[in-house]
Amino acid sequence: MTCPLCDILKTCCADPMKFLGDWFVLLPALVLLLAAGAAVVMRNLIHAALCLTLSFIALGIVFIALGAEFVGFVQLLVYVGAVAMVIVFAILLTKPERLTKSGSAFSGLGPAGGAAVGFVALVALLGFIFTSPLAKKPLPAPASAPVAAIGEALMGDYVVALIAIAVLLTAALVGAAVIAMEDKQP
Amino acid sequence: MNLIERAPIELLHWFLNLLGSFGVPQWILAIVSAVLIIGTVIGVFLGLFALMSVMERKILARAQNRYGPNRVGFFRWRLCGLFQPVADGIKMITKEDLVPRTADHVVHFLAPVVMLIPALLVLAILPYGRDMVPADLNAGILYFFAVGAGTEVAVFMAGWASNNKYSVLGGMRAIAQMISYEIPLVIAAIIAAMISGSLSLPAIVAAQGGFAWGFVPQWFVLTPWGFVACLLFYIAALAESNRSPFDLPEGESELVAGHLTEYSGFKYAIFFMAEYVGMFAVCGLLVTLFLGGWQAPLPFLVIVPSWCWFFGKVCFVAFTMVWVRATLPRLRIDHMLAFAWKFLLPMSFAAFLSAACWHYAGRGPLAWLLSLAIVGIPYLILGTAFSNRFAVSRRTYQFSE
Numbered sequence: 001m002t003c004p005l006c007d008i009l010k011t012c013c014a015d016p017m018k019f020l021g022d023w024f025v026l027l028p029a030l031v032l033l034l035a036a037g038a039a040v041v042m043r044n045l046i047h048a049a050l051c052l053t054l055s056f057i058a059l060g061i062v063f064i065a066l067g068a069e070f071v072g073f074v075q076l077l078v079y080v081g082a083v084a085m086v087i088v089f090a091i092l093l094t095k096p097e098r099l100t101k102s103g104s105a106f107s108g109l110g111p112a113g114g115a116a117v118g119f120v121a122l123v124a125l126l127g128f129i130f131t132s133p134l135a136k137k138p139l140p141a142p143a144s145a146p147v148a149a150i151g152e153a154l155m156g157d158y159v160v161a162l163i164a165i166a167v168l169l170t171a172a173l174v175g176a177a178v179i180a181m182e183d184k185q186p
Numbered sequence: 187m188n189l190i191e192r193a194p195i196e197l198l199h200w201f202l203n204l205l206g207s208f209g210v211p212q213w214i215l216a217i218v219s220a221v222l223i224i225g226t227v228i229g230v231f232l233g234l235f236a237l238m239s240v241m242e243r244k245i246l247a248r249a250q251n252r253y254g255p256n257r258v259g260f261f262r263w264r265l266c267g268l269f270q271p272v273a274d275g276i277k278m279i280t281k282e283d284l285v286p287r288t289a290d291h292v293v294h295f296l297a298p299v300v301m302l303i304p305a306l307l308v309l310a311i312l313p314y315g316r317d318m319v320p321a322d323l324n325a326g327i328l329y330f331f332a333v334g335a336g337t338e339v340a341v342f343m344a345g346w347a348s349n350n351k352y353s354v355l356g357g358m359r360a361i362a363q364m365i366s367y368e369i370p371l372v373i374a375a376i377i378a379a380m381i382s383g384s385l386s387l388p389a390i391v392a393a394q395g396g397f398a399w400g401f402v403p404q405w406f407v408l409t410p411w412g413f414v415a416c417l418l419f420y421i422a423a424l425a426e427s428n429r430s431p432f433d434l435p436e437g438e439s440e441l442v443a444g445h446l447t448e449y450s451g452f453k454y455a456i457f458f459m460a461e462y463v464g465m466f467a468v469c470g471l472l473v474t475l476f477l478g479g480w481q482a483p484l485p486f487l488v489i490v491p492s493w494c495w496f497f498g499k500v501c502f503v504a505f506t507m508v509w510v511r512a513t514l515p516r517l518r519i520d521h522m523l524a525f526a527w528k529f530l531l532p533m534s535f536a537a538f539l540s541a542a543c544w545h546y547a548g549r550g551p552l553a554w555l556l557s558l559a560i561v562g563i564p565y566l567i568l569g570t571a572f573s574n575r576f577a578v579s580r581r582t583y584q585f586s587e
Binding site: 046047050057069070072073080085089092146148 | 336
């Protein structure tokens with residue numbers, strides 16, 4: 001007779017470090033779910049933004065725990081360093097009375113509508129993930145130098161996409177500068 | 187020579203073997219080894235922080251022609267006031283911890299914690315000596331900046347949770363400053379990574395090893411692009427660690443103490459500590475990227491242990507930061523942001539191009555001239571434009587006399 005719990009306990013006692021390494025990813029994943037949930041239900045907008053930041057951090061740690069170092073670090077750098085700060089700035093620069101007013105188009109539907117939309121999106125995503133041809137492929141062996149491999153892929157196969165994104169970002173930057181430019185009075 | 191050089195590693199191995207001979211399981215040994223390494227690194231940097239907090243005041247005093255702290259000693263011995271950090275620490279711990287009634291208590295409490303974590307985490311990837319790097323990550327530089335991003339969140343949390351207009355203004359300034367100066371900082375670091383062909387810090391140090399003609403070290407700072415990138419990195423590092431002349435977020439003449447206004451006691455001490463440890467970490471990264479890391483400057487000086495060179499260089503860079511603080515006045519906020527976007531950013535792109543040309547022109551004398559021209563011409567153009575734009579006209583007094 002074998003119960004799954006006993007098996008888990010046995011592997012834990014045999015080699016605790018390996019066990020920790022294998023199961024560690026559950027901890028940040030749990031934090032990620034809790035923080036994301038808190039970001040949705042929090043009344044205070046700044047608290048919600050901080051919870052969202054925590055979920056970004058947890059997602060980065062999930063990536064790192066799964067062995068995708070590069071993606072994890074980029075997640076932290078871009079989402080925590082830039083996106084979270086932009087969200088916070090946007091909240092601070094908005095007038096406070098606008099924050100308390102609840103007059104959005106979906107206010108009639110309430111939380112039930114939001115939950116329904118979220119559920120449909122989740123089912124659709126899971127459906128796509130499990131039916132995509134990528135899910136049936138076996139996992140490739142991890143590269144010895146992942147960052148170098150990513151760099152070569154970006155500069156080789158995906159160079160057109162990289163350049164297109166660079167042009168897009170430059171255009172966005174110029175646009176932002178134009179909007180922020182002072183109007184010269186004639 | 188070899189003994190002192192490898193002393194920290196040998197000591198660790200000796201201790202682990204000793205434990206192993208008592209039949210301690212392997213996984214406990216792994217934990218003990220990790221704890222010992224982490225404890226040593228944090229201990230060394232906290233010691234440096236304590237030393238720096240008194241040395242900074244001493245150096246500033248010397249620059250301003252006064253004595254500085256010279257009283258606190260051990261019983262009857264004054265020891266030039268070297269026990270000042272102990273007195274400061276006791277004062278900070280015993281002070282009352284005031285939290286404003288209207289503050290957001292949870293966020294106010296968490297902000298110093300969030301501030302300290304990234305400052306300590308980034309210490310993990312610095313190569314302190316030959317084979318002495320706690321975590322040799324494949325993407326070391328990326329890790330440094332990714333973890334460092336947490337500092338911005340902490341500053342915002344501190345500023346907003348205090349529920350004080352000076353705190354919020356200081357926090358907003360700090361974030362604007364950090365985001366603006368992060369770009370030249372990262373580009374300067376990327377240049378070093380690009381030339382050495384790796385994001386891993388030990389590999390970057392290895393790429394700067396060896397001596398040209400037997401005596402000139404091949405540090406990146408001794409090339410035209412490397413010199414410019416090193417200066418850009420230094421300036422941006424000053425701004426990132428909120429140090430003078432970029433200490434606007436806590437400019438006491440305008441904002442009381444910025445995001446630190448409502449902090450007192452040990453929470454303030456943690457902010458202070460995190461700032462200094464972060465400053466040492468960024469100095470360590472500068473040394474690693476441009477000043478050859480733990481490499482000795484001359485061949486016959488190799489007998490000095492590599493970790494002595496690393497910490498010596500870090501202390502030198504930290505000393506120059508104090509020197510700059512004693513010399514330069516604080517910038518105005520619009521000047522500071524204009525300086526980042528209109529001068530440092532174009533110059534970092536120029537250094538980037540220059541490094542690429544240096545590499546593809548064969549790294550010889552011709553490459554030298556070419557890269558010198560590519561960074562020199564933009565510097566002259568931007569420099570003259572800036573000195574005309576911000577020229578300080580002579581102050582005329584209308585009503586006096």
